[in-house]
Amino acid sequence: MDLAVYAVQEATAKGRVYPEAESSSGRTPWQRDRDRVIHSTGFRVLQYKTQVFVNHEGDFFRTRLTHSLEVAQIARSVARSLQLNEDLTECLALAHDVGHPPFGHAGEHALQEGMKGYNGFSHNDQSLRQVTRLEQRYVDFDGLNLTWESLEGLAKHNGPVLDPDPYLKAYNQFYPLELTSYASAEAQIASISDDIAYHSHDLDDGLRAGLLQFDDLKDLPIVGQALYEAKQVIQESPATEHQHKRLRHEMIRRVINILVSDLKKQTSLNIRELCPKNPDDIRYAKIGVVQFSPKIGHSNQEIRQFLYKNLYYHWRVKRMSRKGQLLIKELFEILSTNMDLLPTEWHSRLENALKTKQQSGAFRVVADYIAGMTDRYAMEEYQRLTDLAVLA
Incomplete structure (x- = not known):
């Protein structure tokens, strides 16, 4: 399909943070971005993260993963009808929640409280952090090395960002994303398709x-x-x-x-x-x-x-949300005051954070660890850390 002149396309693309040869098999840069998102850890664990109803309440309720798939289906349909870049639109729809913590917004509120005074927490900021730093799948760089257009869409899909969260602000200094303007039409479609999907499926x-x-x-x-x-x-x-x-x-x-x-x-x-x-x-x-x-x-x-x-x-819903919020709050308190309890694979990140002598860096490692959990893993980890019965 021919793209409209106002669609994001390869002729006007701004490349990647770390230069790479583009695909020789005919895939567009945004098909590659989409595939990288789909194969990422952050996307895969959405299968067991709460949308509204906690996963163990029933197998037929939406999860963050099924929600993201529904957003992508709607977004791609709209993009096609307007002759926009379907691949970029789909990538952004699939990636928009990869930083969401367990237990939905209840889990987010708990991490916001825990990170108060340590540069805060937001799932939008965490999604960008997930695809630019936390994914470790390549030899040459951390993150997924997505295109500028995909990163811009993640950062600005809700509109211009006049007061960026700390990580977005720092990342924008490293790799400018023109935060004060709107994002592409493709990113705007992904954002409003999110509303359509969650209103209807909720x-x-x-x-x-x-x-x-x-x-x-x-x-x-x-x-x-x-x-x-x-x-x-x-x-x-x-x-x-x-x-x-x-x-x-x-x-x-x-x-x-x-x-x-x-x-x-x-x-x-x-x-x-x-x-x-x-x-x-x-x-x-x-x-x-x-x-x-x-x-x-x-x-x-x-x-x-x-x-x-x-x-x-x-x-x-409030009762279950309250339980999830309390669990994440206590999990954060336990791990942030006993950081040696973090799994071995997180110790190098903690050591690097402590080298900066900024306490917020160490707390951020704890927040990253918890944000990447599924609902089920968070419950199991909480039990392992608090329930003496597991020693029996």
């Missing part, structure tokens, strides 16, 4: 778990319309088993379609009005070009508010 998981009921959704913008249409289809079809499941899937499919269709239409209008001649025209625009229409954008915010009130703050 509704699905909430219904599956019994924390939400269809009656709760009938007056919710977009969702209520999708539910009404799905009911009409169900009523007109022959009676079958598992009607609740079918109704749920019919509704969610329509929610995604409404959001994606509007996003494509409004973004096309925005691009037509801007009339960009190259990717930088997108980057230096006054506002992001990838957007919903005002009406759908407002409705999307209402869905977000509904989910916070009725799902994320549901007592059952």
Whole structure:
């Protein structure tokens, strides 16, 4: 497929931190980036990291991995319709959560508290750290040596960064990512596709778990319309088993379609009005070009508010989140005050950090170790460090 003039493409690419010969087999630089992300440790462990429901609560709830795959599917569809770089878009969609700690935002809040005074913690900063430093798969460099465009997209997918986190600020001094401008259209698509994916699949998981009921959704913008249409289809079809499941899937499919269709239409209008001649025209625009229409954008915010009130703050979810937060908090306290308990393979990183004589560096090693855990490994590690019964 021919790319639009405003798409990221090889002719205008800015290369990699560490120069490499590009593929001789016809793969684009961003296909290579995507493949490096998929084969990375950070991506692989997303399989057992919480989205909303902790992994052991059921095999059918989303995890960070299945969420990332759903984001990539939506993002690639949007990028294709706008003649943008699908490979870069997919790479960013798959990589956006590789720095997320166990137990979702509860785990992140615990690490933020533990790292207060030591340059803090954020999963966005950690994702960049994961792909630029923590992955150790190559002889010549740490990290995955992704292209400038992929790193820019990870750093700025939520918009210009005027107050960067410490690691991003330091990395930007080493390898400038033009933080005060917007990212590429491809990165903007990956970001808004994240919203579409988690709004729709969190509704699905909430219904599956019994924390939400269809009656709760009938007056919710977009969702209520999708539910009404799905009911009409169900009523007109022959009676079958598992009607609740079918109704749920019919509704969610329509929610995604409404959001994606509007996003494509409004973004096309925005691009037509801007009339960009190259990717930088997108980057230096006054506002992001990838957007919903005002009406759908407002409705999307209402869905977000509904989910916070009725799902994320549901007592059952809060109870599990609280347990996860306490576990990560205690794990951080134990390891940060007894750093010799870190596994052997982490000792060299700790020694290097201590050579700088900056206490924050040693604490960062502990945060890196915990952030890379799965939910299950965090629980097992906590038990190993606290439960004398394991000695029996």
